[in-house]
Ligand SMILES: CC(=O)SCCNC(=O)CCNC(=O)[C@H](O)C(C)(C)COP(=O)(O)OP(=O)(O)OC[C@H]1O[C@@H](n2cnc3c(N)ncnc32)[C@H](O)[C@@H]1OP(=O)(O)O
């Protein structure tokens with residue numbers, strides 16, 4: 383009997399994991415047993431990192447020392463900043479710039495043999511701490527400004543916004559951004575996490591895993607969709623088109639609606655619910671409801687059309703961009719911000735998998751010719 387082919391590895395179990403669970407039927411996400419709602423509203427991104435990397439929520443003393451260790455790793459070498467400048471000057475896209483700069487960080491890692499016990503988490507902590515510095519520097523240089531040095535007294539979320547703008551964020555902005563980081567930190571064996579695991583399963587270093595994860599996340603079927611959603615909203619706005627008309631035209635042309643659909647969720651993504659609520663709060667307090675109005679109109683229309691019932695429902699990328707816009711973050715930084723959070727999940731999965739490692743190596747059913755007669759070059 384021929385082996386069953388699972389296109390896109392749908393439903394294939396490849397590992398056991400204690401890290402996160404996605405219940406796609408009811409729309410539930412947990413990190414190590416804790417509901418994402420509770421974590422998003424009650425825990426900082428640093429607490430979530432600790433939970434993912436060390437197995438339990440930290441005590442106050444554990445958190446203090448974890449936060450200090452992470453903050454102490456924020457500075458990046460001048461060589462990396464010079465490369466970031468060159469990438470910005472060349473007009474490189476932010477996700478590609480992040481991929482290049484993250485790879486380069488390894489040159490300055492004191493553990494760069496990277497194969498002894500604990501190296502994955504030690505190096506992972508450095509990468510996680512430095513990615514915001516790289517991203518903020520890239521954006522500052524693009525804007526013709528000098529990079530801002532990290533402030534070790536600020537939170538992971540607060541320090542990023544500070545390095546991006548040069549001004550300490552207000553409490554609402556910091557909390558909103560911190561919540562977004564928590565929501566994006568982990569999500570089972572999504573494509574970028576699996577990519578990182580495949581690389582880690584060869585016992586390559588964690589820089590290779592994270593660099594691969596960034597590449598996988600950048601695509602429009604995965605993390606790149608948050609930027610696509612915002613570009614659609616801007617397009618609708620610039621052309622004064624009715625958002626529903628935009629959806630109808632896209633569907634008539636056979637196109638997909640970015641921010642809708644998911645391999646696992648058959649209902650609305652719980653993270654989209656939380657972000658939508660946050661967007662509603664922000665829109666109400668600022669009085670600017672434009673993005674909320676457009677996104678709501680699109681979701682209502684697709685619900686009426688029966689798409690949501692068929693499982694093509696809003697995913698995390700549908701509402702995140704509108705929230706980032708309220709923080710003044712440029713559209714093409716949305717996917718890099720996703721990477722800045724998800725790096726925590728990539729590292730956790732690689733470290734967990736390597737505890738009982740087995741090389742990941744699936745196979746394809748061969749459909750090419752058989753017994754082809756070889757013809758030497760000079761006779762072809
Ligand atoms: C953080 C994240 O990665 S969340 C996902 C972010 N990506 C997006 O938002 C991009 C838009 N969404 C999609 O392309 C898909 O829903 C994916 C890639 C996320 C998941 O897709 P898969 O599980 O592989 O489903 P697949 O691509 O096989 O689609 C199944 C059916 O749903 C339809 N469909 C899926 N998503 C959409 C969408 N956003 N708009 C319109 N139709 C869609 C497909 O056209 C297909 O229809 P068909 O069976 O009539 O051909």
Ligand SMILES: O=C([O-])CC(=O)C(=O)O
Nearest residue numbers: 568569571572573645698
């Ligand atoms: O799980 C997935 O396939 C995609 C996703 O939502 C994520 O990575 O957050």
